[in-house]
Amino acid sequence: MNELIKNAETINRLLARYGVKFGIYKNGEFKEQLFPFDPIPRIIKNGEYKFLEKGLKQRVNALNCFLSDIYGEKRLVRDGVIPEEFIYSAKGFLPPCDGVTPPKNIYSHISGIDLVQSKDNNWYILEDNLRVPSGASYPMIARELQRRSAPDAFSETGVVDNRNYADMLKEVMDYVNTGGINVILSPGRYNAAFFEHSYLAEKTGAVLTTGKEIVCENDNLYYIDYNEKKQRVGAVYRRISDEYLDPMTFYEESVIGIPHIFEAYKKGNVALLNAPGNGVADDKGIYYFVPKMIKYYLGEEAVLMNAPTYLPYYDNDMRYVLDNFDSLVIKDVAEAGGYGVVFGNSLTKEKKAEFISLLKSEPRRFIAQEVIDFYDLDILDTDGKRVPRKADLRAFVLSGSETKVWASGLTRFSRNPDSFIVNSSQGGGFKDTWVLSR
Amino acid sequence: MGIITVDKTDHLFWLGRYTERVYTTLRYFFQSADQMIDSNPGHYDEFCRKIGIENVYETKESFLLQYPFDENNSDSIISNLNRAYDNAIVMRDYIGTETMAYIQLAIDDIHNANRNITTIADLVLAIDHILAFWGCVNDMIDNEQIRNIIKLGKGLERLDLYLSLDLPDSDIIREYRRMKQFLAKSKLRYDEGVINTADSMTVEPPLNHKNLKNLLRNLITE
Structure with missing residues (x-):
């Protein structure tokens, strides 16, 4: 651990070198900021991870069942598990998605599940993010740099390597791909998470696009190259919100979407990761009902508790x-x-x-x-002293041929001693998350 | 991966141009600063005129302290480097995180030199990092077309600056020949008439720098 702490400054310098930043709008002006990295990792023991893994898979499987049901048969509403108005008044419920089945019937391919650990060591789910959860790239690159700067810290601790996230993501994209190239659709360089979009494109080999080079013809999506040759697009990992995805179906003034992409998706000619309409499942009001969903769809008690x-x-x-x-x-x-x-x-x-x-x-x-009394994690303050701070964990669950939990995650912490808010947009920092293999 | 589109071509090409602009203007800036020490204190006026930027500097000191660092002046070195970064950051998946890092490091060099300004000599670190960036372009970008679009931008910018600075014909002809190699390998559309005319100009020196500069501006058709 001492080696990690000693090299904290080096890691932050390297993160800056590699452009590990996030964008923020302040007083109408775009600014790029470094995402402060703390060298002391969150450590999750193997047994604890197995428990989390089981609970996370269960939760995401149930949420995928919910989405399939809600845009399909609506058994859950018919059976009175969730009041109808909770579904239809949810901002994330999109009527155009009703009756549309995505390729391989997977709705949430990349789920970001936020958890906290309380002082009594219980884990609680704080929220589900099933639309465009971000953050996996930060621990990925931080791990790479920490292994380089403090190799001894890893040689005997049995930390599961987390640098396989891009492979897991590619596997999911390939699995749902309807025949063609994989692309990552980004709103562009001034998006808060643009570093992640470009880094994941580099690491997965998918093409990064802002959509300008993509056209929809005969309900198929094509990527147009310099010589105007068309390449079919089979999967779009879109990092733009539902409402901006297609001006022909959703927000008509969107200039960052791809006209008619929804038609291509509806016809089963392209996979969209995550599927549009997922917002209904990560609505904070629906969150209340997730344990009931688990019981209803899987016939199991929820492994992980809601707050x-x-x-x-x-x-x-x-x-x-x-x-x-x-x-x-x-x-x-x-x-x-x-x-x-x-x-x-x-x-x-x-x-x-x-x-x-x-x-x-x-x-x-x-x-x-x-208010859950968070289990505080130590961070290094500006004087290099260890101080406790509130922290959460965003776990990433990927759903393809099977549901897999990434053996790591983004641990975000508040830098303010009196705050529970850990979001990067509000000044929070991040840590690596170590899962021990034994 | 590696599918070239009109937009991506544009970013790669301008990435080459802006990095070269920073590199050559920094080198010329050092030469100019040297002349201003004892032989020609007003050389900054000639500098601005030759590279075609507005002379907003009242003294040699203000030129030395502002031209490399002033982010509010679009002609400054840092502004050109920021534009290189703007083109690089959207091409991370094509040029790679390692390659991109050298642009960031060059920006940091200029900011650091500005913060601790005791001598402009520290700006040489930015030159080092641009050279490292080009080394990475050569070494780490497998796709030949991508590599050569960047080099074409670099080659054309260098020619443009050398012509503006009235460097010897031998230097210009050498750079022109290199640029033509990049052009062929970049597979970009260009005006063959421009190349034919430029070829004939280069076999009959002395070169008319102004005419060649204007001619080459119309080389790339998109």
């Missing part, structure tokens, strides 16, 4: 939320990236009254959760 969650939509839960407002964290279901999160005890009397009135008028819009 204790209340839906103000239900009268009983609303009463509980109002009675315990100060001890809860309230989340706007439509927000992401650490935004729309309110800690009850942080509001002034006036703001609290205002918020409660909003909660009562729009109960479907919010969920409330018990």
Whole structure:
């Protein structure tokens, strides 16, 4: 460990050298920032990982079943497991996707599941990200650089190599590919996660595109080269949101999408990773029902627990939320990236009254959760001293011919000692996640 | 992978051009700074005129302190290097993370030199990293066409600058011949008439630098 700590500065310097940055808009201006890396890894023992792996596979399998059902037969609604209005009022439910089956019936190919470990060592799922989860590239490249700068730290610890993420991703793309090349569709250089898009393209051998070179003809997608020769596209790992994906079907003013791509997808002529419409499954309101989904589709009890969650939509839960407002964290279901999160005890009397009135008028819009007392992880502060900070873990689950969990993950931490918010856009940093092989 | 499109061609070509512009103007900047020490304090005016940029500098000191570093001036060295970076960052999957890193390092060199300005000599590190970038282009990019589109950009920019700087005909003819090799291997569309005319100009020196410069501007048809 000392070797890792000693070389912390070297790693951060190398990360800067390789352009490991994320973009951020501040006062209307685009800025690229380094993603601060902390050299002390999160270590997950083998037995604990096996438990997480089992729970994560189970959860993602159930979520894929849910998506297939909700855009297909809707048995779950018919059987009253989830109130109908929770599905259809979810911002992520896309009516054009109704009745559309993606290649190999896989909806969420790359799932980013956020977990935290509490002080009693239990793991809780905080949220599911089934649209365009990002972050795998950071621990991938950090591991490469740490192995180079502190080899002894790895020689005897039995850390599972995490540099296979690109191979796993390629395997999934190839599996669902309908015949043609794999491409990664990025909104472009000014997207916050552009480093990741370009790095994964380099490592998977997929073509990075902003869509300008892609046309749809006769419900097939083609990539046009310099000599105007067309190459068929079989799989698109798209890193742009559903609403911007196709101006002909979704947001008509989108200039970053590909016109008619949805038609090609609908006809089964191209795979989209992840499938459009997945937002209904990672809606914070739907999150509440995931353990029920697991039971319903898989006939199993959930291995991994949700954080204790209340839906103000239900009268009983609303009463509980109002009675315990100060001890809860309230989340706007439509927000992401650490935004729309309110800690009850942080509001002034006036703001609290205002918020409660909003909660009562729009109960479907919010969920409330018990504040989990995170198990803190040590980081090095600016003086090189070890200090505890809140941290979460984004685990990556890839679904192709089988569902696999990547034996690593993105551990994000808050640099502010008083904050639970770990998002990079709000100043958080990241650590590597070590899974031990024994 | 490695499918060349119009957009990607454009980025590769301009990546070559901007890195060369930084390289040659930095080298010329050092020569100019040398002249300003004792023989010609106002040489910066000639520098600006020759490379075709606006002379916004009032003194030789302001030229020396601003021309390499001023990110608000689109003619500065750092601005040209930032444009090289803009073209490189979108081509990571074609040129590779290792190759791209040398552009980032050159940018860091200029920023570091600006922060600790005691001598402009530190800017030589940026030259080193651009040379390393080209070494990587040669060594690490397997696709011959990709390599040669970058080199074509570099070759054309070098010719343009050498012609502007009125370097000896022998230097220009040498660079012209190299550029033609890159052009052939890049498989880009070009105006053969331009090459025919330029060929005839180069066999009958002295060269008319201004005419050749204008002619070569129309070489690439897209």
